[in-house]
Amino acid sequence: MVKVSLLFISVLTLFCFLIPGFILRKTKLADNGFAKALSVFTLYVAQVSMILHGFMVNFNLKVLKGIGLVFVYGLVAHTVFYIIGKSLFKKAPERLRKVLRFGVMFSNAGYMGIPIISDVFGSEYVIYATVYIVWFNVFAYSLGRLIYTGDKKYISVKKIFINPAVIPIAIGLVIFLTGGGSWIQNALTQTDFRGQAVSLVYNIITVFKNMVAPASMMVIGAKLADIDFKGIFKDKYLYPFIALRLFVFPAIMWAIMRICLIFGLIDTTTMSIVLILSSAPAAAITTMFAELYDCDAVYAGKLVSITTLLSVASMPITALLLQI
Helix, strand or coil: CHHHHHHHHHHHHHHHHHHHHHHHHHCCCCCHHHHHHHHHHHHHHHHHHHHHHHCCCHHHHHHHHHHHHHHHHHHHHHHHHHHHHHCCCCCCHHHHHHHHHHHCCCCCCHHHHHHHHHHHHHHHHHHHHHHHHHHHHHHHHHHHHHHHHHHCHHHHHHHHHCCHHHHHHHHHHHHHCCCCHHHHHHHHCCCHHHHHHHHHHHHHHHHHHCCCCHHHHHHHHHHCCCCCCHHHHCCCCHHEEEEHHHHHHHHHHHHHHHHHCCCCCCCHHHHHHHHHHCCCCCCCHHHHHHHCCCCCCCHHHHHHHHHHHHHHHHHHHHHHHHHH
C-alpha cells in the first residue's frame, strides 16, 4: 500500500524543481527559447534514456504479469478519459476548448509520474510506469492530435507508433523479453572490458534518465513565470478543469479498479501505480502541442503550471482512496 507521506515528499521534491526555472525566467536570465530548448532535450534525450533504463531489469514472470496488468488498465484509463473528455467544455472558445479537452485527458505520467513511482515503490517498478505511458503516447499522438487539429490523418499506424516515446519503448520491451536486462545487470558486476563498457553506457543512460524530472519541471517553472496572475481566478473554465484532472478522473479510475479488485482482476500494487499515474497534473505535452498546432500555448502553460502546483496536495489526497 502507498505511504501517503512518502508520496507527498516525492511530489514536493518535484515541485521544488520548478523554482530554478521560475527564477531564471522571471529575472530574464532565461529567454523565450529556454523552455523550448529544454523541452527538446527532455523529449529526445532524457525521456528516451528514462524509458530504456526502465526495461534494463532482470526478467521474471512476476514482473511480466505486473506490466501486463498495467498495460491493460493503462488502456482502460486512457479510453475512459478520452470518451468523457471529448464531450467536455462545449461552451468554451474553440482555441481554449481544444487545450482544455487535451489537458484534462492526459496526465503528466511520464515526466512526473515515473520519478514518483521510482521514489515511492523503488526503481524496479519504473518498468510498470513505463508500460503505462505506451497508451499515453498512442492516444496523445493520434486522438490527441486529432483534438488539436481536427485532421483524421493522425489516426494511422505510422503516426501512432513512430514517435519519440513509442520507439524506445519497443526497443526496451525487446531488451526485457529477450533477457537483455538480465545480461546487462550481470555485466555490471564484471570487472573485465565487457563489464566496464556496459557500465559506461549504463551510467550515461542513468545520468540522462535522472535529468527528466528536474528538466521537465524547470520548463513548467519557466512557463509559470510568464503567467499573468491578475485575472487567473476569473477564468470560469479553470475550476472545473482542476477538479476533473486532479480529482474526478482519478476517482473514476479508482472506482473501476476497485470493482476489478473485488473480482481478483487486479492486484493492489498495479492499482496503486495506475491511480498515481492517472492522478498526475496536466501533461507537459499539452503546451508543446498547443504551440505546434497554433492553439493558445500560453493558456495551455497556465493549465499545466496550476495543476502541477496543486498536485502537491491533490496527489496525496487522491492516494487516500487506496486506504479504503
